[in-house]
Amino acid sequence: MSPTDLVQAPLWPDRFPTDMRRRWDDMRKAMRKDSAQGWQVWIDWYERVLKGGPIVEELEFDCRLSLIEDPVWKEGTTAINSEIQRREEDYSKRQQNSAGQSISDKDVPPLAGQTPALYHYQYNGELFDVVTVDPQLSVSEDFRDGFVEVLKQALMEFQEALAVPGCNAYLPVRLQKKLQELVDLLDQKNADTSEFAAFLRSLSVSIERQLIAIQKEGGCGSGDVDETLLDIRDSMSDLKGCYREIAIIERETLKTEIRGDNADEVIAELKGLSDKMSAVESALSPKAKKSLHGALDWAEEETDPELRADIAVDQTLANRNLAQAVKHEMRRQSKEFAKDVISEGRKAAAKWLLRQTASVVTLGLSKLLKYAPSLKDLVKDLNEAIYAEESGMDDAEDPDDPDDDEPVDI
Secondary structure, eight states: OOHHHHHHSOSSSSOOOHHHHHHHHHHHHHHHHTGGGOTHHHHHHHHHHHHOOOHHHHHHHHHHHHTSOHHHHHHOHHHHHHHHHHHHHHHHHHHHHHHTOOGGGGGSOOOTTTSSSOOEEEEOSSSEEEEOOOSSSSSOHHHHHHHHHHHHHHHHHHHHHHHSTTOOOOOOHHHHHHHHHHHHHHHTOOTTSHHHHHHHHHHHHHHHHHHHHHHHTTOSSOHHHHHHHHHHHHHHHHHHTTOHHHHHHHHHHHHTTSOTTTHHHHHHHHHHHHHHHHHSOOSBOHHHHHHTTTTHHHHHHOOOHHHHHHHHHHHHHHHHHHHHHHHHHHHHHHHHHTTTOSOHHHHHHHHHHHHHHHHHHHHHHHHHTTTOGGGHHHHHHHHHHHHHHHHHOTTOOOTTOTTOOSOOOO
């Protein structure tokens, strides 16, 4: 039996033991009696576990649970259950709306809900370009497999950093266990399966929450280990974006933030970002610049608030994917350039163009935060990456600045 089969199986495959059923019946009655605290969401959840079912349902529930903000948890049981109920009802409503589309919807241009993660981006050595989307995955197999290898490398460097004599890093046992489970998952060589995507999503939620907790404490006690943990987190994020199943879940999350009542404001901000990126010199290919405008023109002709919200969600995802690609390349260049394998002039030119791109993207995403707070960690990471670049390049000038006395070897 595979792990997925195990998760999807009924809790009691043969029969629900009589004494356990009696206890559950009593507990359920008590929970329903105390209805003011909203225990019904947990009754429904446990009964799904009892019956068994598609793993994606549990992953989606876990995802919605993990996105509840800390202030809500601090308010206590009633507030938490009320928020879970709200998210469950919103998700259910969207599922029903999706299932009830009419034939006339065939005339509607395809949205990311049908082909998730409409645009992905990859650095080709000079510029960021749009990656071709595969019908089964959200990106090509080669692109996905490349990210698998990058994540494996990050995990290997993490182990090497831990093994350095005198390393005093402290890592919770739970985190070490999850990281080892991630290593084992990558070694199974089944990256093209839904089972792989499901467990990657589950592990990433757990690992990312623990890494956030470590960052809040100021790190694990070793700068080198902290750096490798950031690489693991970024590589997981890149790899997750390659899976249709995960993209659907993440799109649904964004749809709880960008709705019909704020879609117009989001679209206006997205247009501002697209116009700004088109106006400045950046590390984007013409095709990539065009993708940032996407279906925004079509949005002007659409009067249905929910369809306008769908367009805003799709375009926000495109901008998020570009931001992740920019962040990834900044970290990669920082490591490569530290090896002094290319001239200082070429480094300055490449870094200036990349920082220019990162600054515009970060500013655009920052303006979206009041509508889509789930982007806050990405914006924070980008700001830190830009600050690190600027701190390390106090004498770096615009490579095209005529006042720069140093010759630029490109």
